[in-house]
Amino acid sequence: MITTKLPDIRTDFPLLCQTSGDLAPIAYLDNAATTQKPQVVIDAMHHFYLHNNANVHRGVYGLAVAATQAYEAVRDKVCRFLNAADRREIVFTKGTTESINLVAQSLGDEVLKPGDEVLITAMEHHSNLIPWQMLCKRIGARLRVIPMDDRGALKLENLSDLLNDRTRILAMVHISNSLGTINPVKKIIQKAREKGILVLVDGAQSVAHLPVDVQDLDCDFFVCSGHKLFGPTGVGVLYGKKSWLERMQPYQYGGEMIKTVSFERSEFADLPHKFEAGTPNIAGVVGLGAAIDYIETIGRPAICYYLANLAEYALHQLREIDGLTIVGNAPSRSCIFSFTMEGIHPHDVATILDQQGVAVRAGHHCTEPVMDFFGIPGTIRASFALYNIKDEVDRLVAGLREAQHIFS
Amino acid sequence: MSELSNLYQQTILRHNKSPYHYGRPETSDVVLEAYNPLCGDKYKIYLDVVEDRIDKAYFFGYGCAISKASTSVLVQRLEGKKLSAILELCQHFLESLVRENADIAEDEELAAFSAARQFPGRLKCASLSWDSLIEYLEISEE
Numbered sequence A: 001m002i003t004t005k006l007p008d009i010r011t012d013f014p015l016l017c018q019t020s021g022d023l024a025p026i027a028y029l030d031n032a033a034t035t036q037k038p039q040v041v042i043d044a045m046h047h048f049y050l051h052n053n054a055n056v057h058r059g060v061y062g063l064a065v066a067a068t069q070a071y072e073a074v075r076d077k078v079c080r081f082l083n084a085a086d087r088r089e090i091v092f093t094k095g096t097t098e099s100i101n102l103v104a105q106s107l108g109d110e111v112l113k114p115g116d117e118v119l120i121t122a123m124e125h126h127s128n129l130i131p132w133q134m135l136c137k138r139i140g141a142r143l144r145v146i147p148m149d150d151r152g153a154l155k156l157e158n159l160s161d162l163l164n165d166r167t168r169i170l171a172m173v174h175i176s177n178s179l180g181t182i183n184p185v186k187k188i189i190q191k192a193r194e195k196g197i198l199v200l201v202d203g204a205q206s207v208a209h210l211p212v213d214v215q216d217l218d219c220d221f222f223v224c225s226g227h228k229l230f231g232p233t234g235v236g237v238l239y240g241k242k243s244w245l246e247r248m249q250p251y252q253y254g255g256e257m258i259k260t261v262s263f264e265r266s267e268f269a270d271l272p273h274k275f276e277a278g279t280p281n282i283a284g285v286v287g288l289g290a291a292i293d294y295i296e297t298i299g300r301p302a303i304c305y306y307l308a309n310l311a312e313y314a315l316h317q318l319r320e321i322d323g324l325t326i327v328g329n330a331p332s333r334s335c336i337f338s339f340t341m342e343g344i345h346p347h348d349v350a351t352i353l354d355q356q357g358v359a360v361r362a363g364h365h366c367t368e369p370v371m372d373f374f375g376i377p378g379t380i381r382a383s384f385a386l387y388n389i390k391d392e393v394d395r396l397v398a399g400l401r402e403a404q405h406i407f408s
Numbered sequence B: 001m002s003e004l005s006n007l008y009q010q011t012i013l014r015h016n017k018s019p020y021h022y023g024r025p026e027t028s029d030v031v032l033e034a035y036n037p038l039c040g041d042k043y044k045i046y047l048d049v050v051e052d053r054i055d056k057a058y059f060f061g062y063g064c065a066i067s068k069a070s071t072s073v074l075v076q077r078l079e080g081k082k083l084s085a086i087l088e089l090c091q092h093f094l095e096s097l098v099r100e101n102a103d104i105a106e107d108e109e110l111a112a113f114s115a116a117r118q119f120p121g122r123l124k125c126a127s128l129s130w131d132s133l134i135e136y137l138e139i140s141e142e
């Protein structure tokens, strides 16, 4: 059953229950940057180090087998979570950034020639912009951009021109981390498919909020970070279609990614190990597994529904504030809100909110071209996750009014 | 809230609202840039230097209330002063952002920024323009 209420899950997150003196617990509204961790994730990592710690894929002794099983079980879990067709299509990385760099470096030379085009959108995070920019520079290819309108929605009228005979790769963000826009990735992927263009979807912001089915999306690559998914930092995922991962060169060379090595030549391991050189973040992967279990116990449809309601409430409350301008008003939006306040710099707003126990982000959010587009140096950003409640929206609004009062 | 009203106190709010010599002069001897790439705050400081004194000072740019006010009070204190005295003032001011500085503590306007000590994330806002000026003065001293 889907309701506007989630079970009382705040108590699952120790940090959110922490108080100091007579101050209220923190209203943590910087979830687009990273999420808090539930006790089950902390426990899983703790348990791994206490009872199962050994290196993976090497030992014959029981402990190493247990560690390997724990690690590989998470690959199955991620495979199911993203609905990938094959567990070998799941590569563990250290995060979204590394996943994108891996694809740009290992695939780039394979498919790009001078004069070819790589297409991104106007709202990419720097991590889905610079790797392609550098690749294009190196190959002599051209980086092109799907524009957006002043609501922060992609302008798709000329998409067929942008997806042309020269286009080889399309890399786009699923949910914008600075505008909250949910892009119609499935529709765009269909268009790209018709022309045989490779597609990478940056799902850093979407996996925690939307049910993701990579086969249904039909993207070639999907990338995300564990830490935005209630898991630990330092672990992320690259999903890639097997046919592509097989063609790609390894990203890094070393242990764990080889079959045989001599001084003359080396033969690389099969998927996915070919892309997992060196000792991986084993405990991190175990923590990610626990995070996925946690999300699945609550259920992504329920999370999605709850957040849509919270977003509607937040939007309504923010619009009530005179002098506040929401940056990013796309018709399809998530629970990330960027805004500016007349006459008050975002950093001053963030400091004043901080003093009232409300944590928000201020700045360009690693999307400088987006800020340039809107002609602003930065925004205040409040981003919500499943543990946030209406009371925290109210605390945000009260804090913003206090900022206006101080600066009046 | 008391800590907070400490940072955003009247001196700072006043200078933020009506900064001193805020504008771009048509000509100037020296143009300094104070830029914090982490937050995007950026000011140009325009100086006319006559012999070993600063004759005229203006500034223009964009940033938060703390950086704007701190640039404003800085610019206000430059005109007519000797470069060596300015260098000393800058050093005292920057010290006051880290620990008590007797000279600054007596100066109500400059002391307002000492509150930034409680806000480590905002210290750079208070020191931004002063850092740039010190760099310039130290280079010109050599």
Ligand SMILES: Cc1ncc(COP(=O)(O)O)c(C=O)c1O
Residues within 6 Å of the ligand: A032, A033, A094, A095, A096, A097, A098, A125, A127, A128, A173, A175, A176, A177, A202, A204, A205, A225, A366
């Ligand atoms: C849309 C988007 N892409 C990429 C990233 C980079 O993720 P990470 O820093 O975990 O590699 C982020 C995180 O800020 C993001 O929001």
